[in-house]
Amino acid sequence: MKNKLKLLSLSVALLLPQYLLAAAGPAADLVQKCQDNVDKAKKQLSPAVAQECVQKLTGPALTELKNADPEKAATIISYNNALVDFKKLTSNYSGKSLAEALAREMEASACALCDLGLGPRPEAAFSWLETNSGGRLETVKRAVRTWDALGNTRTSSLAAETEKYSKDAWNGQKIMARYERLSAWARKNTDILTRAPAAAAAKPDFAALADTLRTDLVMDGDDYYVDQLDSLALNAAKAAPAGAAAAAKKDKATAETAKKTAALKGRSASEQKDYLDVTFDNARPGSGVPAVETGGGAKFTPVPITPEQAAQLSAKMGTVKDGKFTGYLADEVRGTKAGDEVSAFFADKTYAKKGSNALNLKFEKGTGDLAGALGWWSGDKKTTTVNTDLVDDYCAGKKITPAQMLKSDEHLKGVARYVAPNFVHETTHQRQDAWASSNGLDYIKYRGGSTGQPYQMEMETEAFSMQAAFSAEKAKKAGPAYLAQISPSHRANAERFMEDGVDAMRVEKHKLYTGISSMEGASAQEFKKAQGAASYVKLLEDKKRSNPAGMTEKELADLKLYREAMDSRFKWYTMVQQKSAADERKLLEWREGFDAPAVSVVPKPGA
């Protein structure tokens, strides 16, 4: 009888719609808690609960929810991730970095925070921050340049500008527009001071005014005006009576620093290192990178590599034929954990069938947005590019021309060594794209000119950790000689990785990528973007349940299409989380093996 009852209840359960099962499932309490947390009417918006939801609402619980109610699942995932991201951004960043991060999340077309009443203008979130930010409200106010945090000097001056700014008009602007406007205001006032330097120096509040202006001169092209202010400060210090000299000392020190910084402009990395060694440390110049004798002590003028020479270099550095990776870069990376993964990727036959692991290596000069990039992977063009600035820097450091470099086996090895960390980094991005494509996660089609999986910070975390792991392993095997042949940036990455692991890369490198969201921020945006599709799927599924015969062919086709689209997004969310955790564990395990020989540095008891 018991068995009969069991069979009966099982058959009833199988007949029940999934959404009813989900409501009664073991994760129902968690789902309800997560839904309540982002229900605007309930006014909870707790970052701690949001963190719990992001951590726990995964795996089978999430699958169950998204199958039963994709709209609810998308809402819960989007908004709770948005709260977690917002809390982390406002806790860990300040100044312009925080401003850029908040602009990225609050002014995006898919702004999940805005739905929660925490945007698009940051002032909308001040009340939430007062309760939830652990005392960071004033930091945020200063960072977003809200009217009340500008101070009287700025507000009275801005009110007199042609725009006749008021608090509402000012706060109605986008965050970075405020920075742009303050930069223009500071430039104008710096010009006024520069035109009458004696009058400027005589101003009793000159130092405070200069400090205010410097705070606003943080946009591209503002360096010139900062230099002008520093010159004014120096002249004011010279002209000031003895009593005022101390007050001017701070400005003078700032000007000195600015002078030293300016002296770095236009120098190669090795020249800069020499300059810095002497200026800051009184170290012996050139101790890091051994120079190549040019003979007779002739003065050497660096020669930039030509596009034709760059093409020759590309062919020598790396090619893949029949899955075999050869060339100077192949030799350089072979025998390391990261390098062997790269070689295995190029040899992978499954990827080869899809054409996603072909190596199209280029050496090109970065221009426009890529001017400052040392390398880049283009998922659209399927090319891995190394900036020829790196090659020019190598040649300048060795005092050789690109033509000499191309003829020298020793220098080709040297170039490979110098650029290999960047190559490992960019190839990691190619592997990420191949992985996403093979798993059907490349659902973005021509969004903002790009196709592929959503680009988020974990992709850079992995790429930087891979290149740092590569350099650290090479250093372990080849010793200080290797370290002397790579750039200070690559050395620093490897050191930080060995000291503090993947987290060091994740936190430090996000400062470089102000346009990229964290995984939480990207998840908030992706599921916010998908809310329309999720609602449509729910509508069609409800109709299919209640009136299956009434479904049109188009509705049936749409249901299949949009259900697949939603499934791709949930799959991306789940798989990226799993991949990120697996990558971190793998890299930390590698790191354990790169540790220096165990020599005790702890003093013995009584020593």
Place this chain on the structure above:
Amino acid sequence: MRKILALAVLLAPAAALAADAGKEAGMTHTERGYFEVRFPAGWEKTEAAFGLSDAEKKVYGAECSGERDADGLAPRISVRYYAPGNLLHKTAEKFIRTHSRPALGAALDGQQYGPVKKGLAGRQYAQVFDRKIFEFTPQESLKPRKIAVYEKFHVVPVKDGFFVLRYTAPAARAKAHLKDYEAAVASFKPLNR
């Protein structure tokens, strides 16, 4: 008897410091089951980034930071407990080895490392060392500026795992906040270890 007296003398300054620290305003952080520490008043806690959780890494703790400078650098104090089997540093000795000397075996960028000495963190025996390292800004640039950073560490080995108290500050501001760190160190109290 002499031993007990010596210990009492050794512990007295630390106890006094801890008492002084308690009088000052600050925020007490309790890492449940692991430690208690008082962070400087006005400093703000940072949040852990995405990635493996504390429980997955078996590293528990907190970090707080003071005001950032024009380079975006802020003085920071962190206190962490590394449980046995953690994914970051297997032993206290390994942590000390990795941080008290060049992690890659050579200091080519002018880093300076002080000796490892004996000291106290609260009432706990600690290995203490400091160092001067560098940040490069902009990062990943061929034309980086080198910014000196001062760091001081107190590593407290316990029966199961170890604690690390860490102070990081731009060298130019390091002295000004060192007393904040020393006060935090004096307030440190392991729980149930």
